[in-house]
Amino acid sequence: MDRLSVIGTVLALVALVGGAVLKGAGLAGLWSPAAFIIVIVGTLAAILLQTSLGTFMRAMKMLAWVYKPPAHDHAAVIAQIVEWSTIARKQGLLGLESQVAAQTDPFLGKGLQMVVDGVEPESIRQMLEIELHGQSSRDLAAAKVYEGMGIYAPTLGIVGAVLGLMAVMKNLADPSKLGHGIAAAFTATIYGIGSANLALLPIGNKLKTLINARTLEREMIVEGLIAIAQGENPRNIEARLNGYVH
Structure with a gap:
């Protein structure tokens, strides 16, 4: 949490x-039910017009990351890669075959399988970086859903305020309705600016930070797996990967 x-x-x-x-x-x-419909429902309508279904659904699933982000234990990943490099130097790359099935991370498992299969290091880098770039692009597009809503909400709040003031102007002959009408008009502005600055924009930025952290970790994994494939010394691998942490 x-x-x-x-x-x-x-x-x-x-x-x-x-x-x-x-x-x-x-x-x-x-x-204010009217403000809710104009701002919240209107913001949802605008983002649905802008976004594909897959990206929108991905954004909804990623919302849980704000309160329960994906675990990133860089030290544990480095220790695992160094251990694999030691096994590879003693037993050869085939000695890592038993480790493939134990991986819960599909990205790590796929990379380790390519190392065991003896794929050329540059081919490993190319394939893993393509997958990494694709995943990061999809995740960033999902994070931008919240940024988009954070842009639309304040504008729709102004629309709600203008509509409310228009209703007030129609009741100028009845002073008893003016105060309530003006208050309701400004409620829409609160909905728009408040939801954008207290929720939507911070959520979008938090998700982008988490995505960048996961991308960095996977870049580190790629470097470690390639180093194993090239038969580098475990101590050198550890020193190189620690640069990602510090």
Whole structure:
């Protein structure tokens, strides 16, 4: 569990709700069905027009990463690769064959299988980098779904405010309705700016950070597997891979 994400979410709610209460607007002032439809539903409609179904579904699945990110134990990965290099130097590349089935990471398992099969190091690099680039591109496209919503939401908040003020202008003859109408109009602006800056844009940036961390780890794996295929000294491999960590 990512504690910072949990704390950030709680503080965002405290800032919004607490600010509304302290300013005298009250909790009721934050609720407006019309603003919800214009801003939230409108933002969803805009992003669906922009995004393919596969990318959108990927973005929804990746939302869980904000609170439970993929594990990245660089030290453990380096130790595993160094151990494999030691086995390869003592028993040959075929000595790693029993390790392939034990891998839970398909990327790592695929790379190790190519090493065992005696594939040329440059061919290993080329195939793994193609897969790495494709996966990173798909993940970044999914993260940009939240960035896109963070761009559309404030604009739709302004649209909601303008529509609300238009309704107020129609009731100028009835002063009793003016205050409520103006408050409802500005609620849409709160929905737009608040959802963008307290949720959507931070989520997008957090996902991009996690994607970059996983890409770095896989680049390290590629270098380690190629070094094993080339028969490099385990100590040299460890020193090279530690550069990715530090």
